[in-house]
Amino acid sequence: MQVAKNSVITIDYHVTDTDGEVVDEGREPIVYLHGGYDDIFPKIEEALQGKAVGESVQVKLQPDEAFGDYDASLVQIEPRKDFPKELQVGMQFEGGPEDGGEDDFVIYRVTDIADDKVVLDGNHPLAGMALIFTCTVTAVRAASAEEVEHGHVHHPDDEDACH
Structure with missing residues (x-):
């Protein structure tokens, strides 16, 4: 066949x-x-x-x-205080725009943790x-x-x- x-x-x-x-x-x-x-x-x-x-x-x-082109607008820097105490690079969180619909949610990966900031990237790792x-x-x-x-x-x- x-x-x-x-x-x-x-x-x-x-x-x-x-x-x-x-x-x-x-x-x-x-x-x-x-x-x-x-x-x-x-x-x-x-x-x-x-x-x-x-x-x-x-x-x-x-x-x-x-997996698409890399979109720099999907990289966000957020306050460290908004995340769980146990936080590691590679962890994933679901998020999206406050005014967005259900289809606007993105999986964000933690790519860096520095002092009081966390860097999140919503691009696919192979984008x-x-x-x-x-x-x-x-x-x-x-x-x-x-x-x-x-x-x-x-x-x-x-x-x-x-x-």
Whole structure:
């Protein structure tokens, strides 16, 4: 069976930056619904179209094809007193504009702690980076009608995912 619309694809993968440094070693395979469901970056989906189990592809993604350009406006400096006592670089907090709606919330990472200030960054850690995504198709199966209707893969051990 080949990779086609409305098929469930399993790939082993790893991601490097353009200098060859590993940014995601792909410890767990990616399982996604193929065919424009936004389960994987479109350029990767396009490269996998028509491939069979055992075939590999390598795709270079520019920032706008992956995690977006770096947005300096998503960096904020906040008073240290507004955070829990136990605070470390790398911790994440959800936040957003006071006048924003539910969809405006962003996950902010703590990137620096200095004296009475905390630096928060709402950019994805890989924003602004060109990436090289290398993968091998390890399984292809037809999606169920329910998976197609819901627009994502249903995992057998995750029965309550859509309920």
